[in-house]
Amino acid sequence: AQKITQTQPGMFVQEKEAVTLDCTYDTSDPSYGLFWYKQPSSGEMIFLIYQGSYDQQNATEGRYSLNFQKARKSANLVISASQLGDSAMYFCAMREGRSNSGYALNFGKGTSLLVTP
Amino acid sequence: GAVVSQHPSWVICKSGTSVKIECRSLDFQATTMFWYRQFPKQSLMLMATSNEGSKATYEQGVEKDKFLINHASLTLSTLTVTSAHPEDSSFYICSAKMGNTEAFFGQGTRLTVV
Numbered sequence: 001a002q003k004i005t006q007t008q009p010g011m012f013v014q015e016k017e018a019v020t021l022d023c024t025y026d027t028s029d030p031s032y033g034l035f036w037y038k039q040p041s042s043g044e045m046i047f048l049i050y051q052g053s054y055d056q057q058n059a060t061e062g063r064y065s066l067n068f069q070k071a072r073k074s075a076n077l078v079i080s081a082s083q084l085g086d087s088a089m090y091f092c093a094m095r096e097g098r099s100n101s102g103y104a105l106n107f108g109k110g111t112s113l114l115v116t117p
Numbered sequence: 118g119a120v121v122s123q124h125p126s127w128v129i130c131k132s133g134t135s136v137k138i139e140c141r142s143l144d145f146q147a148t149t150m151f152w153y154r155q156f157p158k159q160s161l162m163l164m165a166t167s168n169e170g171s172k173a174t175y176e177q178g179v180e181k182d183k184f185l186i187n188h189a190s191l192t193l194s195t196l197t198v199t200s201a202h203p204e205d206s207s208f209y210i211c212s213a214k215m216g217n218t219e220a221f222f223g224q225g226t227r228l229t230v231v
Contacts, residue, residue, distance in 0.1 A: 091161070
């Protein structure tokens with residue numbers, strides 16, 4: 001079963017506007033972590049933001065914020081004030097279990113974001 | 118953030134030959150490294166988990182004799198694709214876990230088998 005679901009294969013946003021990339025997850029483990037990565041055409045995976053399942057507040061990192069709705073099992077990424085350089089693939093990922101478990105990340109299929117002038 | 122260096126960034130090899138990819142954590146010790154494979158326009162799929170000083174744990178469907186993983190030190194893990202074939206052409210990327218909250222990725226290696 002798919003653990004991470006990203007329902008938007010592609011998204012367009014105009015420069016300087018905000019955009020929300022959707023991510024829902026499925027786990028029965030009470031302890032988990034949620035990640036967002038950006039992958040430009042060069043292929044590198046750039047870490048953007050992390051949210052732990054026990055974190056009380058939504059994570060924020062500069063222009064990135066994570067809208068964490070635990071009951072709905074969603075962890076949407078919000079990018080404010082989009083820039084042309086934000087055009088890339090965005091992956092949502094989850095790590096289950098205690099943080100020191102060494103478990104790998106499960107990735108969603110990704111969302112391709114295109115920022116237009 | 119922590120730096121994970123992967124080498125080479127791209128490689129072209131002939132069918133039947135072997136290719137070694139290195140993954141190094143430059144400024145931290147990584148007891149666990151992960152190897153992923155990404156086919157074009159698809160997501161990252163975990164191949165194996167590499168623990169320093171012990172045998173790697175492979176995901177179902179990944180041939181351990183074809184994808185040899187060695188994690189000889191706390192800063193280096195290698196993936197060797199043995200007897201590569203065109204269907205092994207893919208983007209291979211490693212990651213190393215540091216602390217509790219972040220996993221850092223190498224730059225990835227684009228392998229083309231001709």
